[in-house]
Amino acid sequence: MRILKTHVLLRFVNSYIVDSPQPANITYLWNFGSLLATCLVIQILTGAFLAMHYTPNIDFAFNSVEHIMRDVNNGWLIRYTHANVASFFFIFVYLHIGRGLYYSSYKSPRVLVWSIGVIILILMMAIAFLGYVLPYGQMSLWGATVITNLLSAIPVFGQDIVELIWGGFSVGNATLNRFFSLHYLLPFLLAALAVAHLIALHEHGSNNPNGVTSSGDRYAMHPYFVFKDLVTIFAFFLVLSIMVFFYPNVLGHSDNYIPADPMVTPASIVPEWYLLPFYAILRSISNKGLGVIAMFGSLLILLFLPLLDLSRIRGATFRPLMKFAFWALVVDFLILMWIGSQHPEQPFVTIGQFATSFYFAWFLIIVPAVGLIENTLFDVSLDSNRNGNYPFQ
Ligand code: HEM
Structure with missing residues:
Protein backbone atom coordinates (compact mmCIF):
# COMPACT_ATOMS: atom_id res chain seq x y z
CA MET A 1 0.00 0.00 0.00
CA ARG A 2 2.85 2.41 0.84
CA ILE A 3 4.10 2.54 -2.74
CA LEU A 4 0.65 3.79 -3.78
CA LYS A 5 1.27 6.86 -1.69
CA THR A 6 4.96 7.49 -2.38
CA HIS A 7 5.50 6.63 -6.06
CA VAL A 8 5.42 9.76 -8.21
CA LEU A 9 2.81 8.34 -10.61
CA LEU A 10 1.01 5.85 -8.40
CA ARG A 11 0.20 8.45 -5.77
CA PHE A 12 -1.64 10.26 -8.51
CA VAL A 13 -3.69 7.13 -9.28
CA ASN A 14 -4.22 6.68 -5.55
CA SER A 15 -5.55 10.18 -5.05
CA TYR A 16 -8.03 9.77 -7.92
CA ILE A 17 -9.36 6.23 -7.81
CA VAL A 18 -8.24 4.59 -4.55
CA ASP A 19 -8.24 6.87 -1.51
CA SER A 20 -10.24 9.72 -3.00
CA PRO A 21 -13.01 10.59 -0.49
CA GLN A 22 -16.49 10.58 -2.10
CA PRO A 23 -19.76 11.87 -0.60
CA ALA A 24 -21.50 8.93 1.10
CA ASN A 25 -24.89 9.97 -0.28
CA ILE A 26 -24.20 10.13 -4.03
CA THR A 27 -26.73 7.99 -5.90
CA TYR A 28 -26.45 5.85 -9.03
CA LEU A 29 -26.87 9.09 -11.01
CA TRP A 30 -23.20 9.72 -10.22
CA ASN A 31 -22.24 6.57 -12.17
CA PHE A 32 -22.51 8.05 -15.65
CA ILE A 44 -10.82 4.27 -29.29
CA LEU A 45 -10.01 0.53 -29.18
CA THR A 46 -12.68 -0.66 -31.64
CA GLY A 47 -11.97 2.37 -33.85
CA ALA A 48 -8.27 1.48 -34.10
CA PHE A 49 -9.18 -2.06 -35.23
CA LEU A 50 -11.73 -0.78 -37.74
CA ALA A 51 -9.12 1.59 -39.19
CA MET A 52 -6.86 -1.40 -39.93
CA HIS A 53 -9.37 -2.60 -42.55
CA TYR A 54 -11.16 0.59 -43.61
CA THR A 55 -10.24 2.42 -46.84
CA PRO A 56 -10.86 6.19 -46.89
CA ASN A 57 -11.58 6.47 -50.60
CA ILE A 58 -15.01 7.20 -52.09
CA ASP A 59 -14.67 4.21 -54.46
CA PHE A 60 -13.73 1.73 -51.74
CA ALA A 61 -15.07 3.02 -48.42
CA PHE A 62 -18.51 1.39 -48.62
CA ASN A 63 -17.07 -1.93 -49.80
CA SER A 64 -14.29 -1.86 -47.20
CA VAL A 65 -17.00 -1.63 -44.51
CA GLU A 66 -18.82 -4.59 -46.09
CA HIS A 67 -15.47 -6.40 -46.14
CA ILE A 68 -15.14 -5.73 -42.40
CA MET A 69 -18.67 -7.09 -41.88
CA ARG A 70 -18.25 -10.26 -43.94
CA ASP A 71 -14.57 -11.21 -44.26
CA VAL A 72 -12.59 -9.82 -41.34
CA ASN A 73 -12.55 -12.15 -38.33
CA ASN A 74 -15.11 -10.76 -35.87
CA GLY A 75 -15.21 -7.59 -37.97
CA TRP A 76 -19.01 -7.46 -37.62
CA LEU A 77 -18.61 -7.51 -33.83
CA ILE A 78 -16.07 -4.70 -33.85
CA ARG A 79 -18.17 -2.54 -36.19
CA TYR A 80 -21.49 -3.11 -34.47
CA THR A 81 -19.87 -2.45 -31.09
CA HIS A 82 -18.38 0.81 -32.37
CA ALA A 83 -21.69 1.93 -33.90
CA ASN A 84 -23.83 1.03 -30.86
CA VAL A 85 -21.42 2.36 -28.23
CA ALA A 86 -21.58 5.67 -30.10
CA SER A 87 -25.31 5.71 -29.27
CA PHE A 88 -24.76 4.68 -25.65
CA PHE A 89 -22.11 7.38 -25.34
CA PHE A 90 -24.83 9.95 -26.09
CA ILE A 91 -27.46 8.27 -23.89
CA PHE A 92 -24.99 8.48 -21.01
CA VAL A 93 -23.85 12.01 -21.76
CA TYR A 94 -27.46 13.28 -21.84
CA LEU A 95 -28.19 11.53 -18.52
CA HIS A 96 -24.89 12.86 -17.08
CA ILE A 97 -25.85 16.40 -18.13
CA GLY A 98 -29.41 15.85 -16.83
CA ARG A 99 -27.98 14.90 -13.43
CA GLY A 100 -25.82 18.05 -13.56
CA LEU A 101 -28.85 20.21 -14.36
CA TYR A 102 -31.06 18.65 -11.68
CA TYR A 103 -28.49 18.95 -8.90
CA SER A 104 -27.03 22.30 -10.11
CA SER A 105 -23.61 20.68 -10.44
CA TYR A 106 -22.69 23.56 -12.79
CA LYS A 107 -22.68 26.04 -9.90
CA SER A 108 -19.55 27.34 -8.22
CA PRO A 109 -17.13 25.73 -7.40
CA ARG A 110 -17.67 23.35 -10.37
CA VAL A 111 -18.07 25.94 -13.15
CA LEU A 112 -14.86 24.78 -14.83
CA VAL A 113 -15.91 21.11 -14.65
CA TRP A 114 -19.19 22.03 -16.32
CA SER A 115 -17.60 24.30 -18.95
CA ILE A 116 -15.10 21.63 -19.99
CA GLY A 117 -18.09 19.25 -20.14
CA VAL A 118 -19.91 21.54 -22.60
CA ILE A 119 -16.82 21.64 -24.86
CA ILE A 120 -16.64 17.83 -24.59
CA LEU A 121 -20.29 17.58 -25.66
CA ILE A 122 -19.75 19.76 -28.75
CA LEU A 123 -16.59 17.81 -29.66
CA MET A 124 -18.45 14.49 -29.21
CA MET A 125 -21.08 15.66 -31.68
CA ALA A 126 -18.42 16.69 -34.21
CA ILE A 127 -16.64 13.33 -33.86
CA ALA A 128 -19.90 11.36 -34.24
CA PHE A 129 -20.83 13.37 -37.33
CA LEU A 130 -17.39 12.78 -38.91
CA GLY A 131 -17.61 9.05 -38.16
CA TYR A 132 -21.05 8.71 -39.70
CA VAL A 133 -19.67 9.98 -43.03
CA LEU A 134 -16.98 7.27 -43.24
CA PRO A 135 -19.07 4.25 -44.43
CA TYR A 136 -20.06 6.48 -47.34
CA GLY A 137 -23.66 5.35 -47.58
CA GLN A 138 -26.46 7.60 -48.81
CA MET A 139 -27.03 9.18 -45.40
CA SER A 140 -23.27 9.71 -44.97
CA LEU A 141 -22.98 11.67 -48.20
CA TRP A 142 -26.17 13.69 -47.86
CA GLY A 143 -25.81 14.28 -44.12
CA ALA A 144 -22.29 15.59 -44.77
CA THR A 145 -23.60 17.76 -47.61
CA VAL A 146 -26.35 19.32 -45.47
CA ILE A 147 -24.19 19.92 -42.41
CA THR A 148 -21.12 21.30 -44.20
CA ASN A 149 -23.41 23.56 -46.25
CA LEU A 150 -24.52 25.22 -43.00
CA LEU A 151 -21.25 27.14 -43.01
CA SER A 152 -22.29 28.83 -46.25
CA ALA A 153 -24.54 30.97 -44.01
CA ILE A 154 -21.40 32.81 -42.82
CA PRO A 155 -21.48 36.25 -44.50
CA VAL A 156 -19.06 36.98 -47.38
CA PHE A 157 -16.68 34.00 -46.94
CA GLY A 158 -19.34 31.28 -46.36
CA GLN A 159 -19.16 29.50 -49.72
CA ASP A 160 -15.34 29.71 -49.80
CA ILE A 161 -15.12 28.14 -46.34
CA VAL A 162 -17.45 25.30 -47.36
CA GLU A 163 -15.37 24.55 -50.47
CA LEU A 164 -12.21 24.72 -48.37
CA ILE A 165 -13.66 22.07 -46.05
CA TRP A 166 -14.82 19.92 -48.97
CA GLY A 167 -11.46 20.21 -50.75
CA GLY A 168 -13.45 20.60 -53.96
CA PHE A 169 -16.83 21.71 -55.21
CA SER A 170 -18.87 19.04 -53.43
CA VAL A 171 -18.40 16.37 -50.77
CA GLY A 172 -15.88 14.02 -52.39
CA ASN A 173 -12.69 12.05 -51.96
CA ALA A 174 -10.71 14.86 -50.33
CA THR A 175 -13.58 15.38 -47.86
CA LEU A 176 -13.67 11.70 -46.94
CA ASN A 177 -9.90 11.64 -46.39
CA ARG A 178 -9.84 14.63 -44.08
CA PHE A 179 -12.93 13.44 -42.21
CA PHE A 180 -11.23 10.08 -41.59
CA SER A 181 -8.08 11.80 -40.37
CA LEU A 182 -10.04 14.05 -37.99
CA HIS A 183 -12.32 11.23 -36.81
CA TYR A 184 -9.18 9.36 -35.70
CA LEU A 185 -7.45 12.42 -34.21
CA LEU A 186 -10.19 14.22 -32.28
CA PRO A 187 -11.06 11.39 -29.84
CA PHE A 188 -7.57 11.85 -28.36
CA LEU A 189 -8.36 15.51 -27.81
CA LEU A 190 -11.61 14.31 -26.22
CA ALA A 191 -9.62 12.01 -23.93
CA ALA A 192 -7.37 14.93 -22.94
CA LEU A 193 -10.44 17.07 -22.19
CA ALA A 194 -11.93 14.24 -20.12
CA VAL A 195 -8.72 14.19 -18.05
CA ALA A 196 -8.92 17.99 -17.64
CA HIS A 197 -12.59 17.51 -16.61
CA LEU A 198 -11.49 15.13 -13.86
CA ILE A 199 -8.61 17.31 -12.69
CA ALA A 200 -11.06 20.22 -12.37
CA LEU A 201 -13.53 18.01 -10.49
CA HIS A 202 -10.83 16.68 -8.18
CA GLU A 203 -10.13 20.18 -6.88
CA HIS A 204 -13.46 20.38 -4.99
CA GLY A 205 -14.83 16.85 -5.35
CA SER A 206 -18.29 15.73 -6.40
CA ASN A 207 -21.54 17.46 -5.59
CA ASN A 208 -24.25 15.34 -3.90
CA PRO A 209 -28.07 15.15 -3.87
CA ASN A 210 -28.36 17.46 -0.85
CA GLY A 211 -26.42 20.27 -2.53
CA VAL A 212 -24.57 21.13 0.69
CA THR A 213 -21.07 20.08 1.68
CA SER A 214 -20.58 16.41 2.33
CA SER A 215 -17.20 16.77 3.99
CA GLY A 216 -18.53 15.24 7.19
CA ASP A 217 -19.62 11.98 5.58
CA ARG A 218 -17.38 10.42 2.95
CA TYR A 219 -16.24 6.98 1.82
CA ALA A 220 -13.08 6.05 -0.07
CA MET A 221 -13.41 5.61 -3.83
CA HIS A 222 -11.97 2.12 -3.52
CA PRO A 223 -13.59 -0.27 -2.82
CA TYR A 224 -16.97 1.45 -2.29
CA PHE A 225 -17.46 3.44 -5.46
CA VAL A 226 -15.16 1.39 -7.67
CA PHE A 227 -17.50 -1.57 -7.15
CA LYS A 228 -20.61 0.60 -7.38
CA ASP A 229 -19.32 1.88 -10.75
CA LEU A 230 -18.63 -1.71 -11.84
CA VAL A 231 -22.29 -2.62 -11.22
CA THR A 232 -23.47 -0.20 -13.90
CA ILE A 233 -20.52 -0.98 -16.19
CA PHE A 234 -21.56 -4.67 -16.21
CA ALA A 235 -25.24 -3.73 -16.65
CA PHE A 236 -24.14 -1.60 -19.61
CA PHE A 237 -22.20 -4.54 -21.11
CA LEU A 238 -25.31 -6.70 -20.77
CA VAL A 239 -27.59 -4.22 -22.55
CA LEU A 240 -24.88 -3.47 -25.13
CA SER A 241 -24.55 -7.21 -25.87
CA ILE A 242 -28.30 -7.49 -26.43
CA MET A 243 -28.13 -4.55 -28.85
CA VAL A 244 -25.02 -5.76 -30.70
CA PHE A 245 -26.08 -9.42 -30.96
CA PHE A 246 -29.83 -9.06 -31.54
CA TYR A 247 -30.71 -5.52 -32.67
CA PRO A 248 -27.49 -4.06 -34.11
CA ASN A 249 -29.17 -1.79 -36.64
CA VAL A 250 -32.17 -0.63 -34.67
CA LEU A 251 -30.67 2.79 -33.91
CA GLY A 252 -29.30 3.33 -37.42
CA HIS A 253 -30.91 4.46 -40.67
CA SER A 254 -31.43 1.81 -43.37
CA ASP A 255 -30.51 4.31 -46.14
CA ASN A 256 -26.90 4.10 -45.01
CA TYR A 257 -26.79 0.57 -46.42
CA ILE A 258 -27.19 2.10 -49.89
CA PRO A 259 -23.84 3.23 -51.37
CA ALA A 260 -23.49 7.02 -51.64
CA ASP A 261 -24.90 8.32 -54.90
CA PRO A 262 -24.48 12.03 -55.69
CA MET A 263 -27.21 11.73 -58.34
CA VAL A 264 -29.95 10.52 -55.96
CA THR A 265 -31.12 12.55 -52.95
CA PRO A 266 -32.78 10.42 -50.22
CA ALA A 267 -36.47 11.14 -49.51
CA SER A 268 -35.54 12.62 -46.12
CA ILE A 269 -32.12 13.45 -44.76
CA VAL A 270 -32.00 12.84 -41.02
CA PRO A 271 -29.01 12.73 -38.69
CA GLU A 272 -28.47 10.03 -36.06
CA TRP A 273 -31.03 10.10 -33.22
CA TYR A 274 -28.75 11.89 -30.78
CA LEU A 275 -28.36 14.94 -33.02
CA LEU A 276 -32.10 15.25 -33.78
CA PRO A 277 -33.01 17.86 -31.08
CA PHE A 278 -30.37 20.25 -32.39
CA TYR A 279 -31.33 19.51 -36.00
CA ALA A 280 -34.93 20.42 -35.04
CA ILE A 281 -33.75 23.74 -33.58
CA LEU A 282 -31.77 24.43 -36.78
CA ARG A 283 -34.80 23.78 -38.99
CA SER A 284 -37.30 25.63 -36.84
CA ILE A 285 -35.96 28.98 -38.07
CA SER A 286 -36.49 29.49 -41.80
CA ASN A 287 -33.56 31.93 -42.12
CA LYS A 288 -30.45 29.76 -42.64
CA GLY A 289 -28.03 32.04 -40.79
CA LEU A 290 -30.30 32.47 -37.79
CA GLY A 291 -31.00 28.73 -37.75
CA VAL A 292 -27.28 27.98 -37.55
CA ILE A 293 -26.85 30.57 -34.78
CA ALA A 294 -29.77 29.04 -32.86
CA MET A 295 -28.34 25.53 -33.22
CA PHE A 296 -24.90 26.47 -31.90
CA GLY A 297 -26.55 28.82 -29.38
CA SER A 298 -28.60 25.94 -27.98
CA LEU A 299 -25.35 24.23 -26.98
CA LEU A 300 -23.33 27.28 -25.97
CA ILE A 301 -26.14 28.57 -23.75
CA LEU A 302 -25.19 25.77 -21.34
CA LEU A 303 -22.00 27.73 -20.61
CA PHE A 304 -24.07 30.62 -19.24
CA LEU A 305 -26.13 28.51 -16.88
CA PRO A 306 -23.90 29.21 -13.84
CA LEU A 307 -24.68 32.93 -14.39
CA LEU A 308 -28.36 32.47 -15.19
CA ASP A 309 -29.19 30.36 -12.14
CA LEU A 310 -29.77 32.98 -9.44
CA SER A 311 -31.02 30.56 -6.78
CA ARG A 312 -29.13 30.49 -3.51
CA ILE A 313 -29.86 26.80 -3.20
CA ARG A 314 -27.87 24.16 -5.10
CA GLY A 315 -29.87 21.36 -6.69
CA ALA A 316 -33.59 20.72 -7.14
CA THR A 317 -34.03 18.35 -4.19
CA PHE A 318 -35.53 21.06 -1.99
CA ARG A 319 -36.92 23.24 -4.81
CA PRO A 320 -40.34 22.03 -6.03
CA LEU A 321 -40.57 24.76 -8.69
CA MET A 322 -37.20 23.76 -10.13
CA LYS A 323 -38.18 20.09 -10.15
CA PHE A 324 -41.17 20.96 -12.30
CA ALA A 325 -39.08 23.18 -14.56
CA PHE A 326 -36.45 20.45 -14.96
CA TRP A 327 -38.97 17.83 -16.14
CA ALA A 328 -40.53 20.41 -18.49
CA LEU A 329 -37.11 20.78 -20.14
CA VAL A 330 -36.76 16.99 -20.43
CA VAL A 331 -40.16 16.76 -22.17
CA ASP A 332 -39.23 19.68 -24.43
CA PHE A 333 -35.94 17.96 -25.39
CA LEU A 334 -37.83 14.76 -26.28
CA ILE A 335 -40.35 16.72 -28.35
CA LEU A 336 -37.46 18.37 -30.23
CA MET A 337 -35.95 14.93 -30.83
CA TRP A 338 -39.22 13.70 -32.33
CA ILE A 339 -39.65 16.85 -34.45
CA GLY A 340 -36.11 16.46 -35.82
CA SER A 341 -37.07 13.07 -37.23
CA GLN A 342 -40.17 14.38 -39.05
CA HIS A 343 -40.54 15.98 -42.47
CA PRO A 344 -40.44 19.79 -42.20
CA GLU A 345 -44.19 20.20 -42.76
CA GLN A 346 -47.21 21.19 -40.62
CA PRO A 347 -47.93 20.63 -37.79
CA PHE A 348 -44.31 19.65 -37.06
CA VAL A 349 -42.89 23.04 -38.07
CA THR A 350 -45.10 24.92 -35.61
CA ILE A 351 -44.54 22.40 -32.81
CA GLY A 352 -40.80 22.68 -33.46
CA GLN A 353 -40.96 26.47 -33.25
CA PHE A 354 -42.77 26.32 -29.90
CA ALA A 355 -40.36 23.70 -28.57
CA THR A 356 -37.34 25.75 -29.70
CA SER A 357 -38.77 28.90 -28.08
CA PHE A 358 -39.40 27.00 -24.86
CA TYR A 359 -35.84 25.60 -24.91
CA PHE A 360 -34.30 29.09 -24.95
CA ALA A 361 -36.95 30.51 -22.60
CA TRP A 362 -36.04 27.78 -20.10
CA PHE A 363 -32.49 29.06 -19.79
CA LEU A 364 -33.10 32.77 -20.24
CA ILE A 365 -36.40 33.25 -18.36
CA ILE A 366 -37.53 30.22 -16.36
CA VAL A 367 -34.26 29.41 -14.56
CA PRO A 368 -33.55 33.02 -13.44
CA ALA A 369 -37.24 33.55 -12.55
CA VAL A 370 -37.46 30.39 -10.44
CA GLY A 371 -34.29 31.47 -8.61
CA LEU A 372 -35.62 34.97 -7.97
CA ILE A 373 -39.00 33.69 -6.75
CA GLU A 374 -37.34 31.21 -4.38
CA ASN A 375 -34.89 33.76 -3.04
CA THR A 376 -37.71 36.23 -2.43
CA LEU A 377 -39.83 33.63 -0.63
CA PHE A 378 -36.79 32.71 1.40
CA ASP A 379 -36.28 36.35 2.41
CA VAL A 380 -39.98 36.65 3.28
CA SER A 381 -39.70 33.62 5.54
CA LEU A 382 -36.56 35.08 7.13
CA ASP A 383 -38.46 38.31 7.81
CA SER A 384 -41.27 36.41 9.46
CA ASN A 385 -38.55 34.67 11.43
CA ARG A 386 -37.39 38.07 12.71
CA ASN A 387 -40.98 38.93 13.63
CA GLY A 388 -41.08 35.90 15.84
CA ASN A 389 -43.52 33.95 13.69
CA TYR A 390 -41.03 31.39 12.44
CA PRO A 391 -41.83 28.04 14.07
CA PHE A 392 -38.23 26.74 14.34
CA GLN A 393 -36.54 29.47 16.35
C1 HEM B 1 -16.42 12.06 -22.47
C2 HEM B 1 -17.35 12.61 -21.74
C3 HEM B 1 -17.33 12.72 -20.24
C4 HEM B 1 -16.65 11.98 -19.32
C5 HEM B 1 -15.73 10.78 -19.55
C6 HEM B 1 -17.00 12.52 -18.01
C7 HEM B 1 -16.52 12.02 -16.82
C8 HEM B 1 -16.93 12.44 -15.57
C9 HEM B 1 -16.67 11.76 -14.32
C10 HEM B 1 -15.85 10.45 -14.19
C11 HEM B 1 -17.24 12.46 -13.33
C12 HEM B 1 -17.29 12.10 -11.83
C13 HEM B 1 -18.36 11.05 -11.61
C14 HEM B 1 -19.75 11.54 -11.89
O1 HEM B 1 -20.18 12.54 -11.27
O2 HEM B 1 -20.42 10.96 -12.77
C15 HEM B 1 -17.87 13.62 -13.92
C16 HEM B 1 -18.54 14.64 -13.23
C17 HEM B 1 -19.12 15.75 -13.81
N1 HEM B 1 -19.30 15.97 -15.16
FE1 HEM B 1 -18.59 14.78 -16.66
N2 HEM B 1 -17.84 13.59 -18.17
C18 HEM B 1 -18.08 13.75 -19.50
C19 HEM B 1 -18.91 14.69 -20.10
C20 HEM B 1 -19.55 15.73 -19.41
C21 HEM B 1 -20.41 16.72 -20.02
C22 HEM B 1 -20.75 16.77 -21.50
C23 HEM B 1 -20.81 17.56 -19.01
C24 HEM B 1 -21.69 18.80 -19.05
C25 HEM B 1 -21.99 19.48 -20.10
C26 HEM B 1 -20.22 17.10 -17.78
C27 HEM B 1 -20.39 17.70 -16.53
C28 HEM B 1 -19.98 17.15 -15.33
C29 HEM B 1 -20.20 17.75 -14.03
C30 HEM B 1 -20.89 19.10 -13.74
C31 HEM B 1 -19.66 16.89 -13.06
C32 HEM B 1 -19.69 17.06 -11.54
C33 HEM B 1 -20.96 16.42 -11.11
C34 HEM B 1 -21.22 16.38 -9.62
O3 HEM B 1 -20.29 16.24 -8.85
O4 HEM B 1 -22.42 16.46 -9.29
N3 HEM B 1 -19.48 15.98 -18.05
N4 HEM B 1 -17.68 13.58 -15.29
Missing part, protein backbone atom coordinates in the same frame (compact mmCIF):
# COMPACT_ATOMS: atom_id res chain seq x y z
CA GLY A 33 -19.02 9.59 -15.53
CA SER A 34 -17.39 6.16 -15.29
CA LEU A 35 -19.76 4.81 -17.95
CA LEU A 36 -18.71 7.66 -20.25
CA ALA A 37 -15.05 6.89 -19.63
CA THR A 38 -15.79 3.22 -20.47
CA CYS A 39 -17.44 4.27 -23.75
CA LEU A 40 -14.47 6.45 -24.67
CA VAL A 41 -12.01 3.58 -24.16
CA ILE A 42 -14.20 1.13 -26.14
CA GLN A 43 -14.56 3.61 -29.02
